[in-house]
Amino acid sequence: MATRARVRAPELIGKGGWLNTGDQEYTLADLRGRIVILDFWTFCCINCLHVLDELRELEEKHRDTVVIIGVHSPKFVHEAEHQAVVDAVERYQVHHPVLDDPELATWKQYAVRAWPTLVVIDPEGYIVGQHAGEGHAHAIAKLVEELEAEHETKGTLRRGDGPYVPPEPEATDLRFPGKALVLPGSGNFLVSDSTRHQLVELEPDGETVVRRIGDGGSGGFKEPQGLALLPDGRVIVADTVNHALRVFDPETGSVERVAGTGRQWWQGSPTSGPALEVDLSSPWDVAWWQGKVWIAMAGVHQLWTYDPEAGTVEVAAGTTQEGLVDGPAAEAWFAQPSGLAADGDRLWVADSENSALRYVARDGSGYAVGTAVGTGLFDFGHRDGEAGQALLQHPLGVTALPDGSVAVSDTYNHALRRYDPASGEVTTLATDLREPSGAVLVGDDIVVVESARHRLTRLRLPESAVRVDAVAHRTQRAATEVAPGALRLDVVFQAPSGQKLDTRYGPSTRLIVSSTPAELLVSGDGTGTDLSRDLTLNPSVAEGVLHVSAMAASCDDDPANEYPACHVHQQDWGVPVRLTAEGATRLPLVLAGLDG
Secondary structure, eight states, X not given: OOOOOOEEOOOOOOTTEEESSTTOOOOTGGGTTSEEEEEEXXXXXXXXXXXXXHHHHHHHHTTTTEEEEEEEOOSSSGGGSHHHHHHHHHHTTOOSOEEEOTTOHHHHHTTOOSSSEEEEEOTTSEEEEEEESBSOHHHHHHHHHHHHHHHHHHTOOOOSOOSOOOOOOOOOSOSSEEEEEEOTTTOOEEEEEGGGTEEEEEOXXXXXXXXXXXXXXXXXXXXXXXXXXXXXSOEEEEEGGGTEEEEEOTTTOOEEEEEOXXXXXOTTSOSEEEGGGSOBOOEEEEEEETTEEEEEEGGGTEEEEEETTTTEEEEEEOOSOBSOBOEEGGGOBBSOEEEEXXXXXXXXXXXXGGTEEEEXXXXXXXXXXXXXXXXXXXEEEEXXXXXXXXXXXXXXXXXXXXXXXXXXEEGGGTEEEEEETTTTEEEEEEOOOSSEEEEEEETTEEEEEEGGGTEEEEEEOOSSOBOOOOEEEEOSSOOEEEOXXXXXXXXXXXXXXXXEEOOTTSOOEEEEEEEESGGGEEEOOEEESOSEEEEEEOTXXXXXXXXXXXXXXXXXXXXTOSSOOEEXXXXXXXXXXXXXXXXBSEEEEEEEEOOO
């Protein structure tokens, strides 16, 4: 077994306290003898939600030796609210202890730079591994098995029940609903009841349950979100955690999968083809526009389309790079698009991680992407007025209004906002809505999905706006101080034990670097295969964001195995930087392993 570095793990600190422990607080000393996996996550982050799912099998298999602790490290102001973290832990069915760290104290102690990041601590309290991004569950499982054997022999492994204590379930008809629509004919509502893995049909009062669709178990929906009517009266459903689209027929009650394999899309997978043979990644919303179903593919920061007649899917917009870039659809960047609304010649997009309202429109023979409200990943708030300076906070839904304006479910501001393309103004229609995630028009009313209040709320469309005191925020995450001029970027990747880089078909690594503003980088941007790169930073730019995307593929290192198991490790970093004369000249980003 390779010799490991011996780095003592810093203590776990979080002003919000502990969840899922029966009010018991823990220190690392309390967990001595167990293998501890810290999962630095925040509930807005789709990649963090993917990792929660990746860890479930390991959590179950090694429950007597491994303690997973979620360290909730907020990006948005709303995510620093304790009740919001409590809600998220239930919403996403987190079955391990969670430390609520609203001030990022533990994040800073562990020098974390990305959501999600996993840190492995051995039974003696030393850090033995760090992994950023997705695709590391197999590597961590291998490391856990090695640590179990090593510390069993040393007598330092302590087996037994973990500290997880499940909260008491609450009885409500809906539990963290996602989206809703009105069924033609009956006027009933169809709601995606995400945490219960079902669709629920309600009478027009929005309260009386008519029926539930799906068994709520492993064989049906899994955290469904978006819903859209097809021209034939059936409903297409974004079956988010199953990475699939399903069609529900309200007349017969039948449900069938029409797109996706059930596997999550990874870099290098097909981006078009027969719908049932192409992997998808966390489809969050759907809309019928331009003769196709458009898909907000939150998991890969893209828009895709599904053609029911041809039975095919394909990428329609976005590069998989996370950020805010307008232009031709194939070159645009999104950040977790989560809401769609078709309105004539425009498809409106709630681009949640950018806190932005975007749109797609015809541009000659193709499509182009524009931005109505929002400036990028790190600026958000609640500010009305001229759209160029207005602010949203992680919106998840958008609804086209009859006058050509759009209502935005401004989720983390607990508000319903309105953007009017004619005047270019943003206003607030309603406040005190708990995490609104979608809305649907019913006559002169708008019915809002109040996700964190577990209900539909009917509002009269107001004729005048609500006055709200403006607030503007930047992410709490501190900027990294770097020196102007030469900067060495090192993405640290160590193949898991028993594996090697997969070079059978060419380079097994990829690195993409860019910046906001573009002038920040004098040289070093672009795509390459080396995980290290020399950058040159412009001394006349005081601050900005370095966008770094890294991918590495590794396979089992066994010459006798003709078909070795292979795995893709990937992560995108948006690193806020501030240029100072005393700043660092090297920027290490850990994809997997430990920075020497």
